Amino acid sequence: MSDSNKPSNRRKFLTNLTQVMGGVGGIFAVIPFLSTMSPSEKAKSAGAPIEIDISSLRPGSYKVVEWRGKPVWVVRRTPEMIENTLEENDILSDPKSLEDHQPSYTKNKYRSINPEYLVLLGVCTHLGCSPLYKPNSKSAELGLDWKGGFFCPCHGSKFDLSGRVHSGVPAPYNLEVPPYYFASKDKIIIGEDGESV
Numbered sequence: 001m002s003d004s005n006k007p008s009n010r011r012k013f014l015t016n017l018t019q020v021m022g023g024v025g026g027i028f029a030v031i032p033f034l035s036t037m038s039p040s041e042k043a044k045s046a047g048a049p050i051e052i053d054i055s056s057l058r059p060g061s062y063k064v065v066e067w068r069g070k071p072v073w074v075v076r077r078t079p080e081m082i083e084n085t086l087e088e089n090d091i092l093s094d095p096k097s098l099e100d101h102q103p104s105y106t107k108n109k110y111r112s113i114n115p116e117y118l119v120l121l122g123v124c125t126h127l128g129c130s131p132l133y134k135p136n137s138k139s140a141e142l143g144l145d146w147k148g149g150f151f152c153p154c155h156g157s158k159f160d161l162s163g164r165v166h167s168g169v170p171a172p173y174n175l176e177v178p179p180y181y182f183a184s185k186d187k188i189i190i191g192e193d194g195e196s197v
């Protein structure tokens, strides 16, 4: 993740953003172009931790921010989403997140510090497209057993609302969870480990 300034990564990020904007019910944080960034914004792009205000995030909605040249999603789950998150789920490839694609403190069925908030890298683990947020269950497009999650239209990979990959799709593993912590009830720091309040 340290090579965020490479042009190819910049192009991939912009492609990802275009796809994310097509998602359902999203809140989009405006990302300035590099040429108009202030020094502090350039530092963020280079990999410094970033701070996200989640005070206005409504249940069921999500926010996209940039960290190290990649989109990071913050989803606020509804009580129903939390309830629908199963420990064991036959349709998932790695339901217990045994593979090392998240910090140890998010190695649970929610892949979260707080089940109400999901923080994920919005980059498909197949070839790097940005999946779409499809939170509604029973989607005609995605099948009647769809419980909500993320769908990558590039080659059809599916992930549940914890970012856990479905079996039999091109993506080889779960979406990555970056290091993060809650600096306060309404503030998440992404990009470093820390003690949550």
Ligand code: FES
Binding pocket: 124, 125, 126, 127, 128, 129, 152, 153, 154, 155, 156, 157, 170, 171
């Ligand atoms: S890049 Fe997502 S399925 Fe291929």
